Amino acid sequence: MGLKIKPINLRFGPPFRGIFFFRLGPSHQCQSGDTPPRALPFPLGFHLYKTLSLSSITVERMATSLARISRKALTSTISPHRYLLNHTLSAEASTKSITPSPDRVKWDYRGQRQLIPLGQWLPKVAVDAYVAPNVVLAGQVTVCDGASVWSGSVLRGDLNKITVGFCSNVQERCVIHAAWNSPTGLPAETSIERFVTIGAYSLLRSCTIEPECIIGQHSILMEGSLVETHSILEAGSVVPPGRRIPTGELWAGNPARFVRALTHEENLEIPKLAVAINDLSKNHFSEFLPYSTVYLEVENLKKKLGISI
Secondary structure (H helix, E strand, O other): OOOOOOEEEEOOOOOOOOOEEEEOOOOEEEEEEOOOOEOOHHHHHHHHHHHHHHHHHHHHHHHHHHHHHHHHHHHHHHHHHHHHHHHHHHEEEEEEOOOOOOOOOOOOOOOOEEEEEEEEEEOOEEOEEOOOOOEEEEEEEOOOOOEEEOOEEEEEEEEEEEEEEOOOEEEEOOEEEEOOOOOOOOOOEEEEEOOOEEEOHHHHHHHHEEOOEEEEOOEEEEOOOEOOOEEEEOOOOEEEHHHHHHEOOOOEEEEEEEEEOOOOHHHHHHHHHHHHHHHHHHHOOOOOOOOOHHHHHHHHHHHHHHHOO
């Protein structure tokens, strides 16, 4: 009976990676996982195993020592610079302390701002006026009592004044701005008087709209145009610069042309439409909480008095 030697696992880095099996038997074979088996006598196989084991141990020790030395050198090189950089940054942060001016207006710069001051001009919004959260009011803009400015509208008063009168409404996605001056000699500011309805997606620039008028959707009013009281402008109309729409008439087209005179019943319906939109805006207005926490005190007071909230 021949003496058998158990398999011996030898794990080397390249080029000695593999598992060798040495066995004493009739075949005297040395097998490898990557190479075909070779017939080796036992003394030669044992000598090969011993030699490879010693060389692998030496290589591993050298690699471990080299890695340890490299790690220490890298740490000793980076650590002083890192400490110096942190110390310098902390010193600069402590010396450069910014003290805000006491007269500086505090604004919330997160996301879109509703009111944007320009220079000395600050938009003015009445207490009972409804301005949607994503509306932009910039510069010389005044929104009077009972007026409403709906979602997505932009009122840019950086060059001249913009006024939205009592119980008037500017519907969704309207753009209103003003020029420095008007070529017609009329006031360059944009003035929207009381009980005026501005349809959605309309563009108004340095124009004047007198009380109780309706401006249809997608309408454009250019510089110096004038819409007199009790007038209706159909949807998609374009009013050229300096054009005047007389009182009590219906105009339409591009450019806008006279269509017909309005009846007495139609004149009475113009302010009713503005009032209806004002009532609708109150429902939207009630969904927004006021600034600060005063409303909590009001709710507690109503509960004590037995008033339903």
